[in-house]
Amino acid sequence: MSGPVTPPPAVSKTRAGSSSLKDGGTVVPVREILWGASAGAHKYETAEELDPEMAKLVVKLMVVQADTEFASIQQHRPWLDTAPTLEDRWIESRIVADEARHGLQACRILRDFGEAGQRYIDELLAKREGEHKLDAFNMKFDTWGDVGAFTCFVDRVGVYQLRAFQECSYGPLARAMPLMLSEEQLHLNFGASVLRRMVQNDGKYYGSKEEAQRSVNKWYPRALDMFGHSNSATSRRAIEYGLKRWTNEDARARYIQEVTGLTANIGLELPDPATDRHVL
Numbered sequence: 381m382s383g384p385v386t387p388p389p390a391v392s393k394t395r396a397g398s399s400s401l402k403d404g405g406t407v408v409p410v411r412e413i414l415w416g417a418s419a420g421a422h423k424y425e426t427a428e429e430l431d432p433e434m435a436k437l438v439v440k441l442m443v444v445q446a447d448t449e450f451a452s453i454q455q456h457r458p459w460l461d462t463a464p465t466l467e468d469r470w471i472e473s474r475i476v477a478d479e480a481r482h483g484l485q486a487c488r489i490l491r492d493f494g495e496a497g498q499r500y501i502d503e504l505l506a507k508r509e510g511e512h513k514l515d516a517f518n519m520k521f522d523t524w525g526d527v528g529a530f531t532c533f534v535d536r537v538g539v540y541q542l543r544a545f546q547e548c549s550y551g552p553l554a555r556a557m558p559l560m561l562s563e564e565q566l567h568l569n570f571g572a573s574v575l576r577r578m579v580q581n582d583g584k585y586y587g588s589k590e591e592a593q594r595s596v597n598k599w600y601p602r603a604l605d606m607f608g609h610s611n612s613a614t615s616r617r618a619i620e621y622g623l624k625r626w627t628n629e630d631a632r633a634r635y636i637q638e639v640t641g642l643t644a645n646i647g648l649e650l651p652d653p654a655t656d657r658h659v660l
């Protein structure tokens with residue numbers, strides 16, 4: 381598919397107002413495709429309705445999604461019973477449970493693609509540490525600062541990817557987003573809180589401000605890489621199919637703007653976005 385990409389509209393927040401439910405009303409689902417080549421048509425609700433190219437793209441996106449969810453469980457695992465405080469251990473366990481559920485959710489979508497989908501699921505479940513698709517998920521959490529910087533920066537990229545799928549053209553994927561996004565919010569807040577506590581209690585909480593900064597320097601370039609190549613044909617196709625709202629470079633620019641303010645507010649510095657990058 382070629383030609384200029386139509387900018388997608390912002391997703392309306394007012395359609396599914398919960399107040400109307402309280403008043404005995406109903407929630408109006410978004411049934412139409414909101415952007416891309418088929419804007420205005422009904423959303424696709426089953427795998428069988430997708431043309432083969434679109435089906436391939438949904439499968440590809442879900443394989444990457446599930447891979448990151450299962451990989452992060454392996455990364456968090458050593459900290460389940462070594463995180464500094466009881467509350468930190470409890471949140472670590474919640475994060476692991478959430479990521480397992482997100483992996484399951486992506487695999488449920490893959491299951492709808494029959495034998496091919498099931499083969500991908502089997503491959504995903506067999507993957508061990510170091511065998512994952514994206515670099516950020518093949519690195520270890522060597523320090524507690526790594527746990528903070530990963531959840532603050534890498535999980536936040538994940539949130540941008542999920543937000544790009546909000547109200548997308550494939551119904552089963554669109555409907556998975558609200559719960560996943562609300563769970564990811566805990567991970568982001570936790571990551572920022574870990575880094576903030578390290579900065580504010582320099583050396584007394586679990587590691588120094590300097591260690592927190594080292595972790596930011598380690599994970600930020602890998603987080604920026606996760607958005608993918610700036611001139612990606614796949615990301616443009618995903619917009620045309622109504623699956624994603626933003627191109628890779630657009631999402632990355634929005635992300636950089638958000639984390640610039642956040643990191644300064646925590647009291648840490650962001651490396652230059654061009655430093656130590658592998659995917660441009």
Ligand SMILES: [Fe+2]
Binds near residue numbers: 482
């Ligand atoms: Fe997740």
Ligand SMILES: [Fe+2]
Binds near residue numbers: 479538564
């Ligand atoms: Fe997460």
